[in-house]
Amino acid sequence: MKDALGAPQSLLLLGGTSAIGLATARRLIARRTRTVWLAGRPSPELAAAAGSLRGLGAEVRVVPFDALDTDAHPERLGRVFAEGEVDLVLLAFGVPGDQARDESDPPAAVRVAQTNYTGAVSAALVCAGALQAQGHGSLVVLSSVAGERGRRADFIYGSSKAGLDVFAQGLGDALHGTGVHVMVVRPGAVRPAGAAGRPEAPLTTTPEAVAGAIELGLRRRSETVWVPGPLRLVASALRHVPRPLHRRLPVPRP
């Protein structure tokens, strides 16, 4: 169960090697989280991630999960919920794709869309149903600022995140009043922390900062979280920039 300050005791991380997901897991383990399910494609990295979280004192279980294999989602994820309470589902899988190459390789572009959008829709619906039966829990969906407005530099990825973002907003409204809380997180470009622990460019952020924003959002039961915070204003301004000008603005890759 989550406590009065929104700290969960159990976490299901979809995208078990995600930098943001693992930073969040570490942060939550330092509070109340004791059980972590890492769902992801089996790999040495996934096993290593499980080992590192065990080192922090959590009980970690690994669940094989491929976003593209949507037929297997109900069974795979259902098993996690059957085993115990899940207070927080963090939907952190996603691929940025390679915009330049994917434009001339439609099947590759489709894989980006399927991973980030349809795969996420499927996993989110399965988890939302289970959370609803449980009567409590949070579903945190990692969207992106790239989904705010189409940009030349990353519109394949951006459009998949735009779809996911709208989906998650609607799901949050559908679940309003059910005890289940849906939170959409929109980070700017996320880079590992530099030497000083801070990202170099303005409006870029670090996995740790996103994790902190997620913890705060859980406490406040926020519906939308921007990281860094001022990105909310920037995005709202950018929404009104005329197309010809918007086209020429430089954008950091996601």
Added chain:
Amino acid sequence: MAVEPLLLDDDFASLTGAGRTAPSLALLVRPRSAAEAAGALLGRGPRGAIARGRGLAGGDAGQNAGGTVLGLTALDRITGLDRAAGTVVCEAGTELGALARTLLPLGLWPCAGAGRWTAGGAVASGYGQGVEELELLGADGGSRRLRRGDPLFDATVGGLGLTGVVLSVALALRPVETAFLRERTARFPDADALLAHWTGGAPPEPYARARIELTGRGRAVLTTAAPVPYAGLPRGHRARRAPLALPALPGLPLLPRAGGLRPLPGLVRARVPAPFPAYGSGGFVRYRCAVPEGREEALRGLLALLAGRRSPGRAARHARVERVGAGGAGPLAFPVRGWCLGFDAPAGTPGLGRFLDVLDERVAAAGGRVCLAEDGRLRPALLPVMYPRLDAFRELRASVDPRSVFRSDLSRRLGL
């Protein structure tokens, strides 16, 4: 699958405690009789059931996510009064304040006290004073009568609804001659002066509580009160003609507080439904802990931490301190002979979670405990330290409810 018609059913309700944190959805059933309560209990789903009074407990004790919650406020009849023996029998959903208002014209007052809480909620939260007997609905749907001294009785007092549903209680009554208390206040420059006064042989009084500022100069106000006998009413006072009359207007004291007289607590129905300050949308966290007698230095330490310069505790603005005369009998009973400290802090206060964890450690180290009925955030590992008889409670529960039918968000969170 998701977004299913669960929502369309009005009987599902999102519930919280008084702190309005950590909501969860449950099937809220409002039985109007013991038989309906038993029926609802037997018809529960796989996530069990828990009883609930008026939801005044601060944390998640009266919630059961995804399961059944038996809201007992419709079970509010007074079913028996024995004036000679001085006992009253009432159903568990009876508000103790309403009970007191009903009995006052007869010159009787429940020893359990009076307030907005229900009889069942008070018992389950550990206020067992003056409770003689209770009727408990068990996991099998059968009910039984328990008397004080029965292990199940003791475990039910403070048992947070996890031993069963209290259906009715027999409460001891004491005579009162007037509807008033005489109140005295004493002011102290700081908490140390208050505690020095309190431990320095001040005679104990039935109602005594102190309020300590956590900001500003940290002043303390001690309020003590004692029931006023008829002869103690000032001459010419209106109440001399009708010493047991209820206050005329709900919410307005019958008389000005002049002369230090004030109505017995719980008598005057609060005009505002919730006596809790508004903390914005974020709700609040209620912290209530007991510190044993003789560990006053620990109590002082807690107060100093609370009022510290950068302390998140300052957001609570003031703390309440009470003297507790006797410990509780049951394995989960909260009261400890000594001291009780409480405060409400807005849930949004930065750093509050870690700060309260530090307080927990201090309380546990002093042999004290946190009140589970108000708790919403204790670290489960500290539970056996604070409640050394936890295993006895678990054993008893396993014997009367082997399939853990009675479950709450609190029992899940703390692994009770």
